[in-house]
Amino acid sequence: MCLVRGVQLTPIRQQVLVLIWDSHKAVKAYDLLDRIKPQQNAAKPATIYRALDFLIEQGLIHRAGSLNAFIGCSCSDHQHELLLLICKHCNEVEERATPDVMQALSQEFNQAGFTAHSKAIEAHGICGKCSDFHSIS
Amino acid sequence: MCLVRGVQLTPIRQQVLVLIWDSHKAVKAYDLLDRIKPQQNAAKPATIYRALDFLIEQGLIHRAGSLNAFIGCSCSDHQHELLLLICKHCNEVEERATPDVMQALSQEFNQAGFTAHSKAIEAHGICGKCSDFHSIS
DNA sequence: TCAATAAATGTTATATTATAACATTACATT
């Protein structure tokens, strides 16, 4: 994908991307910094934030504003405007493409005369797995 | 409203709320800290963050996660799950109640088996006023 | 090819945002 776009997925950027995809939880920048140290001994905050900026620009990850954390984008090649379902219990983040919601949103933008460049929806609550577990036990 | 709920809108909390409502832009915590100093000489970060926590709990303000900033909630008495339209040009934030979007969202939660406790939608772009201005000039 | 340019990274420092932990005060209830 990066090849096609003529941008470089350098080792640092790739390592950060892999670390983010290592779990389905939102990851903090400084956790990434700690975890990239074995491979990038000289890594500093700027190292991470630059990689994050790049990955966000390319639509490969999202910033979860409500958490000050980052999460891989599972639909990078098509639209990556999506809904993040953040579980308070297991901390996993589910991403969903939401055509209906997005269409309703677009209408709202039109009504408001607003030109949207980016949009983000974040919901906090309890995911299916965790509520199943609780109701069983 | 706070009376009805049996919670205290103390001077500090009220002053913070007023300061937030002083503009329709999202306000940073440390700006609030500076601006409350004339009235609350002893104010420290904790002073502000405690007031902000209270106001968020009561649904009187929102945290705009994508900005690390805070904005008054114009619909505190009914549902305060809403859409924030953040203008990159004038920095004003318009809030809109969005029944259609919220309904589509609820369906999405059902499908995902997700129990939502809170939801936030933030859009970045250019507001009507600013795009009018640009197209005229 | 090689100089010029641009892109990425290294490095140091610091700015910004937020919370922890414990002390004190204010006020209500018994």
Added chain:
DNA sequence: AATGTAATGTTATAATATAACATTTATTGA
């Protein structure tokens, strides 16, 4: 008055993020 609770004061520090400038690496174009 004693007790409890909510709010605030106070000090310190943690966590998140960027600025600014130097150096290295990749790309381009003569």
